[in-house]
Structure formats: structure tokens, C-alpha cells
Amino acid sequence: MKGLVFVVDDDADHLAAASDLIEAGGHEVISFPGAAEALAALDRADPGVILTDLRMPGIDGFGLIAALKERGGDHPVIVMTGHGDVAQAVRAIREGAEDFLEKPYDAGHLLLVIDRTLKARATRRELARLQSALSADEILGESPAITALRARIAALAPLDVDLVVTGETGTGKELVARALHAASLRAAGAYVALNCAALPEALFEAEVFGYSAGAFPGAATDKPGKLELASGGTLVLDEIEAMPLPLQAKLLRALQERSVERLGENRLRPLDLRVIAISKADLKAMSYEGSFRPDLFYRLAGAEIATPPLSEMGSDILLLFAHFVARAAARHGRAAPAITFATRSALSRRAWPGNVRELKAAAERFALGIDGDDTEAPRAISGETLADRLLDFEAREIRAALDRCRGNTERAAQLLGIPRRTLNDKMKRLGLSA
Structure with a gap:
């Protein structure tokens, strides 16, 4: 990833050398002898990364970080420290720096840190764009799997055909159903969801078909069923694979005839609806096995959509x-x-x-901040020893090198400037794998 890099250092020789290295890596560079000049230039340019020395006359690196924080915006800072000055680097990270480099550093390592910082900034900006462009109920993501899913939804939503949405648990099948309804010609109509797994068999006909007053004891007034309520809009049958076979036969008849007869009545009420069936199981396979009616499956499956697992x-x-x-x-x-x-x-x-x-x-x-999660939530730096902080930074740098080298430990060791055996020992000690 390429971007504009501000380099700030009062050491003219190092400023020139660092700028040349970064330019050789394909980035655009603007160099400054002091922090005040870099801050003034922010009115004219938007750097993706600011690389700064910590110890400078006037506004030092800490002052630059503080000024950037007060100014607002997203200008990640990488600080450069002298050999053995890790405590200052840790303080800079605590105050808002994105990363640090210890002088003298390897050219490849410098470019690696810049690349990683640019990617992190791009990720933050992409998230902000998605959050501003999409509501909480819309489908987030830009991966090929999600892009294909959105394209499939866009293609099928305007078509007034029944659909089957399948996918693993937790893959957003109901979100897809809502998106299909919202983008359809029935968007102004009702969106009615029925959880087939939670509906007792004894109440199925009353809930789905409705009933008239006096149809059974306790039926004091007329009540439309879910099919009628969805007329003009969309009916979503969630977990339809859990519906017993006898009830599938009753539902099939109503869907084939697009009409419903309430309990206690002798007349058919026409239905104008679209049906979206949601299942975490393969309904076609179930129909072959005899645990789901084939005729109901083919009635529902005018088209099919599969939601991708998170792993894709x-x-x-x-x-x-x-x-x-x-x-x-x-x-x-x-x-x-x-x-x-x-x-x-x-x-x-x-x-x-x-x-x-x-x-x-x-x-x-x-x-x-709830404990017990295995996403490796960050610990409070103030409660760590210097040794803990050093281990954290060392693990991060090794992970980054392995990521860049796609797990090739020999290349990663070269990138880090250490022997391969040393890298393997460190990985074993830190519990890292390629």
C-alpha cells in the first residue's frame, strides 16, 4: 500500500536518508526539520503516516502527538527512538502513537512498519465509510463473498418469486430476507416473520390460517393468520426445516392456491404475498431423505441464496x-x-x-472490557512491567514479519535482521506459529 509520508527529524543527515529509503519503497515523501513545520503543512496535505523523531528542539515528538490529537483527524504517527530507549517508545504508544522504530533500523523493517500503518488507517477509513453509508440493518463488508451476496440480492429482490435462503447458524439469513423485502416491489407492504421451530403444532392452523369468532372455545373475535397479515408483502418462514411433515402439507396447499380458509369459515380468502423460507439445513437433501416434502421445497425454491460463513x-x-x-x-x-x-x-x-x-x-x-474472551483484548499498559511491554512489542513485530512473508520464517528472519534460529526460539517462547 502506497501513500504520502511526512518525515520529521532535526538531524538533517538522517532526515535525508530516511526520506530516500521511503521514496525508494514507492511512497511520496515530504520532509521537515521540525514538528512546527509539519503541523503547518497539514493544511495543505493529508499524510497517511507521520514518521517523527522523539527528541527534537522546540516541539518534540510527544508535543507533535499531542498537537495532532487536539487537531483531530486520522494521522497515525510512527516514532523513532534511540537505542535502548524503549520506555520512551512505550510512553509514545500510550499517548497515541501507532508504532515505533528503534534506531538504527533495517530499511525493510521501516517499510514494513509504514505499510502496516497505512493498511490500519485504510481499514479505519473503510469502516467509517461503511458505517456512514449503511444502516445498522444492512449488509456490511467488501469481501468477494459479501460482494457476490449483495449482487445476488440485488438481482433477485425485484423478481416476485418465492425464495429459499440457506446458510450456517449466525450468517445473517434473516438480514438477507429483510434486504430482499426492502429492495422488492413489496417494500411498502408488511414484513411478517414466522418461527416454524417455536410454533406448537396444536396452534399452527390458528396462527397461520387465522380463525373466525366462535371457531373454538375462547375465540371471541375474528383473527387473521400470518398468511393474511403478510398479504401485499413478504412472509418469512424461519427455520422451516423444523416444521413437521403434516403441517408442511397444509402449508403447501395454501401456497399453491394462494388462498387461505380461516378456521370456522367456509370461504377462501385470496393471498398476494411473496414467501422467503430460511433454513440452516439443506432442504433439497432433506427432501431426498424424506424429512422434508419435495413438492413444498420446489414450491418455495423459485430461487436460492446461500449466505457465506465468516471464514470466507x-x-x-x-x-x-x-x-x-x-x-x-x-x-x-x-x-x-x-x-x-x-x-x-x-x-x-x-x-x-x-x-x-x-x-x-x-x-x-x-x-x-469483560474478561474471559479469547480475542486477546489489550491489557492496560499501566499495569505491565517493562519486560511485559517489550514482549508485547516483540511479538507484534514478529507476527507482522510472518504475515508479510506468508509464514516463511527464513524470509521473516531476514526482514527482522536476526538469525533464523533466533527467530524460531523467540516464536517458541512467545507461543507464535508460522
Whole structure:
């Protein structure tokens, strides 16, 4: 990822050398001998990264971080420190710096840190764009899987055909159903959802078909069923795979004839509705096995949509996690905690069998600071020893190098400027894998 980099250092020789290295890496560079000049230039340019020395006359690196925080905006800072000055780097991170480099540094490592910082900023901006463009009930994400899902919804929504939406638990099947209704010609009509798994068999006909006054003891007034209530709009049959076979036969008849007869009446009431069936099971396979009526499946499956599992959504995992963290923090009146590199790495490694539902629950725990979550939520730096902080930074740098080298430890060791055996020892000590 390429971008504009501000380099700030009162050492003219180092300023020139660092600027040349960064330009050789394909970035645009503007160099400044002091922080005041860099701050003034922000009115004319929007740097993706600001690389600054900590010790400078006048406004030092800490003053620059404070001024940027007061100014607002998103200008991530990478600080450069002298050898053995890790305590100052930790303080800079606590005050808002994105990352740090210890002089002397390797050229490849410098470009790696800049690239990582640019990507983190791009992720934050993409999340902000998505949150401003989409409501809470719309489908977030830009991965190929989500892009294809949105395209499928856009293609099928205007067609007045019944649909089957399938997918694993927690993949947003009902969200897809709502999106289909909202983009359809029936959007002004009712959206009626029926949970087939939670409906007792004895109440099925009364709830689905409705009844007239006096149809049975306690029926004091006429009551329309779910089918009638959905007329003119969309009926969603959630967990339809749980519907018993005898009830499937009764539902099939109503859907074939597009009419319903209330209990206690002898006349048919016409229905004008679209049906969306939601299932976490493969209805076609169930129809072959005899546990679901084939004729009902083919009546419902005018078209099919499959929701992707979270494992296929790649970088959207972080976007969704950050989105849910921000929503949970706002709902509870808290500031959203920062999502560290360690947390991002843990999110990408986790299997997420519960898909988006599990991710949302983890994000809410993270936003509230609840212990026991395995997303590796950041610990409070003030409560750590210097040794703990050094281990955290070392683990982060090694993870980043392994990510860039796609798990190739030999290349990662070269990038980090250490022998491969040393890298393997550190990985074993830190519990890291390639």
C-alpha cells in the first residue's frame, strides 16, 4: 500500500536518508526539520503516516502527538527512538502513537512498519465509510463473498418469486430476507416473520390460517393468520426445516392456491404475498431423505441464496468486529477501545463456528472490557512491567514479519535482521506459529 509520508527529524543527515529509503519503497515523501513545520503543512496535505523523531528542539515528538490529537483527524504517527530507549517508545504508544522504530533500523523493517500503518488507517477509513453509508440493518463488508451476496440480492429482490435462503447458524439469513423485502416491489407492504421451530403444532392452523369468532372455545373475535397479515408483502418462514411433515402439507396447499380458509369459515380468502423460507439445513437433501416434502421445497425454491460463513469473509472480519465494537460502546455510553495488532491477529486466526453472531458477541464483550474472551483484548499498559511491554512489542513485530512473508520464517528472519534460529526460539517462547 502506497501513500504520502511526512518525515520529521532535526538531524538533517538522517532526515535525508530516511526520506530516500521511503521514496525508494514507492511512497511520496515530504520532509521537515521540525514538528512546527509539519503541523503547518497539514493544511495543505493529508499524510497517511507521520514518521517523527522523539527528541527534537522546540516541539518534540510527544508535543507533535499531542498537537495532532487536539487537531483531530486520522494521522497515525510512527516514532523513532534511540537505542535502548524503549520506555520512551512505550510512553509514545500510550499517548497515541501507532508504532515505533528503534534506531538504527533495517530499511525493510521501516517499510514494513509504514505499510502496516497505512493498511490500519485504510481499514479505519473503510469502516467509517461503511458505517456512514449503511444502516445498522444492512449488509456490511467488501469481501468477494459479501460482494457476490449483495449482487445476488440485488438481482433477485425485484423478481416476485418465492425464495429459499440457506446458510450456517449466525450468517445473517434473516438480514438477507429483510434486504430482499426492502429492495422488492413489496417494500411498502408488511414484513411478517414466522418461527416454524417455536410454533406448537396444536396452534399452527390458528396462527397461520387465522380463525373466525366462535371457531373454538375462547375465540371471541375474528383473527387473521400470518398468511393474511403478510398479504401485499413478504412472509418469512424461519427455520422451516423444523416444521413437521403434516403441517408442511397444509402449508403447501395454501401456497399453491394462494388462498387461505380461516378456521370456522367456509370461504377462501385470496393471498398476494411473496414467501422467503430460511433454513440452516439443506432442504433439497432433506427432501431426498424424506424429512422434508419435495413438492413444498420446489414450491418455495423459485430461487436460492446461500449466505457465506465468516471464514470466507477475509478482511471483513475486522470491519465487522470494529463496527460491532463501536455500536456496543455507543449503546453503553463508553469510548470504543482500540483494536490492537494482537487482537486483529487473533480475530483472523479464530475459527468462528458461530459466524457473525459469535463475532458480534465477542465484539460486545471486548467493548465492555469483560474478561474471559479469547480475542486477546489489550491489557492496560499501566499495569505491565517493562519486560511485559517489550514482549508485547516483540511479538507484534514478529507476527507482522510472518504475515508479510506468508509464514516463511527464513524470509521473516531476514526482514527482522536476526538469525533464523533466533527467530524460531523467540516464536517458541512467545507461543507464535508460522
